[in-house]
Amino acid sequence: MRTLWIVSGGSEALPGIRRAKEMGLHVVVSDGNPKAPGALLADDFVLASTYDVNATVEAAKRYHREKRPVNGVISVAADVPLTVAGVAADLGLPGIPLETAQLASDKLAMKQRFAEKNIPIPWFCAVDSSARLRELVGQSGFPLVIKPVDSRGARGVLRLSEKVDLEWAFNQAKENSPTGRVMVEEYLSGPQISTESLLLPDKAYTPGFSDRNYEFLDRFSPYIIENGGEQPSTLSVSAQEAVKRCAEAAGRAMGIEAGIAKGDMVLTSEGPKVIEIAARLSGGWFSTDQIPLATGVDLMGAAIKVALGELPSGEELTPRYQRGVAIRYFFPEPGMITAIHNVEKARQIPGVYKLDFFLGPGDMVEPVTNHTKRCGYVITSGADRSGALNRAAEVIATVRIETRRV
Ligand SMILES: Nc1ncnc2c1ncn2[C@@H]1O[C@H](COP(=O)(O)OP(=O)(O)OP(=O)(O)O)[C@@H](O)[C@H]1O
Numbered sequence: 001m002r003t004l005w006i007v008s009g010g011s012e013a014l015p016g017i018r019r020a021k022e023m024g025l026h027v028v029v030s031d032g033n034p035k036a037p038g039a040l041l042a043d044d045f046v047l048a049s050t051y052d053v054n055a056t057v058e059a060a061k062r063y064h065r066e067k068r069p070v071n072g073v074i075s076v077a078a079d080v081p082l083t084v085a086g087v088a089a090d091l092g093l094p095g096i097p098l099e100t101a102q103l104a105s106d107k108l109a110m111k112q113r114f115a116e117k118n119i120p121i122p123w124f125c126a127v128d129s130s131a132r133l134r135e136l137v138g139q140s141g142f143p144l145v146i147k148p149v150d151s152r153g154a155r156g157v158l159r160l161s162e163k164v165d166l167e168w169a170f171n172q173a174k175e176n177s178p179t180g181r182v183m184v185e186e187y188l189s190g191p192q193i194s195t196e197s198l199l200l201p202d203k204a205y206t207p208g209f210s211d212r213n214y215e216f217l218d219r220f221s222p223y224i225i226e227n228g229g230e231q232p233s234t235l236s237v238s239a240q241e242a243v244k245r246c247a248e249a250a251g252r253a254m255g256i257e258a259g260i261a262k263g264d265m266v267l268t269s270e271g272p273k274v275i276e277i278a279a280r281l282s283g284g285w286f287s288t289d290q291i292p293l294a295t296g297v298d299l300m301g302a303a304i305k306v307a308l309g310e311l312p313s314g315e316e317l318t319p320r321y322q323r324g325v326a327i328r329y330f331f332p333e334p335g336m337i338t339a340i341h342n343v344e345k346a347r348q349i350p351g352v353y354k355l356d357f358f359l360g361p362g363d364m365v366e367p368v369t370n371h372t373k374r375c376g377y378v379i380t381s382g383a384d385r386s387g388a389l390n391r392a393a394e395v396i397a398t399v400r401i402e403t404r405r406v
């Protein structure tokens with residue numbers, strides 16, 4: 001029985017742990033939280049913070065030496081490429097190079113690499129002070145995006161316009177960077193797309209392709225908050241192909257020979273451009289639920305195979321169908337949750353695949369400043385995109401999250 005090490009036992013990793021067990025693997029989960037839901041589901045649990053590369057590598061080495069040999073390492077949804085690549089490098093397991101993981105963990109270094117490799121990207125620049133930001137705004141004009149170089153979940157990512165105080169914005173971005181580093185880039189207009197590709201040594205496949213929803217750009221301005229996405233895309237087949245090829249080329253430019261490349265893409269008037277590529281399975285139930293539901297492709301299973309050094313077939317990675325799948329989030333008024341009504345009624349709506357809340361009665365709904373402040377979500381399916389979308393809208397309208405200002 002082969003052993004797969006999964007870094008992070010968070011709730012979004014549960015489908016990955018289940019899938020690995022179905023594949024007949026012995027699953028070890030490492031997480032800094034002994035109460036992580038994946039700790040119970042795994043065959044073995046090891047206490048090590050997902051962000052602590054050394055602690056995880058040391059724990060994996062010890063396990064490998066003393067308990068049983070580890071055959072592969074992966075993360076599901078958790079954005080910890082350095083930890084995964086560190087374990088792979090130390091134990092001699094398949095994985096992306098450490099340099100690739102470093103690029104995936106640093107938005108500035110990643111963009112520099114893309115620029116060197118002629119991958120289409122927005123104009124970008126490092127910023128070390130609000131004075132420098134003012135200077136850059138003077139040169140480039142609005143709209144721009146300011147962001148921490150090394151954060152996630154859209155923390156500290158702001159769309160800059162005349163209405164935004166630049167000093168405040170600079171400090172927001174800086175506070176959200178563990179290393180205090182900030183960058184600014186041109187805001188790309190156009191449809192935003194989530195792609196998810198599996199790059200194999202001589203061919204790349206992109207079964208994940210979802211139109212992202214930004215209907216609340218003004219409501220939450222200057223924060224850029226995504227309200228879900230839907231499949232299949234409304235873009236033409238040729239536009240989709242162009243976006244896919246661009247995302248795959250970006251993954252290659254980062255040095256991914258075999259592995260996942262999760263793209264944040266924009267189809268601009270000049271063609272597809274890359275916002276960023278993550279070198280890991282996506283979160284937000286995209287790789288684990290939405291892609292398989294929409295296309296029949298078990299991307300997670302294929303990524304697990306790659307982590308074990310196997311080559312999935314092209315057939316496994318080619319969509320078998322295109323069903324409608326949508327995800328939408330709940331954005332109640334900030335305040336303390338007093339009750340959540342009509343959840344069971346909403347669950348009865350046909351096509352409701354997952355409906356869940358991150359918060360419950362007694363919890364505080366904070367103002368929405370990043371993706372971690374979203375309150376809950378629903379994933380629906382339908383015969384086509386609008387079928388799925390209508391059902392998601394019905395669920396959002398049915399559930400009532402009551403809050404009281406405190
Ligand atoms: N230059 C840009 N032009 C247009 N939109 C942008 C730009 N930069 C970021 N965004 C939007 O903001 C979102 C968050 O930015 P980014 O991916 O850089 O931060 P993040 O912290 O990694 O967020 P997440 O973890 O949600 O991907 C992007 O997915 C995109 O929708």
Ligand SMILES: [Mg+2]
Pocket residue numbers: 264276
């Ligand atoms: Mg991102």
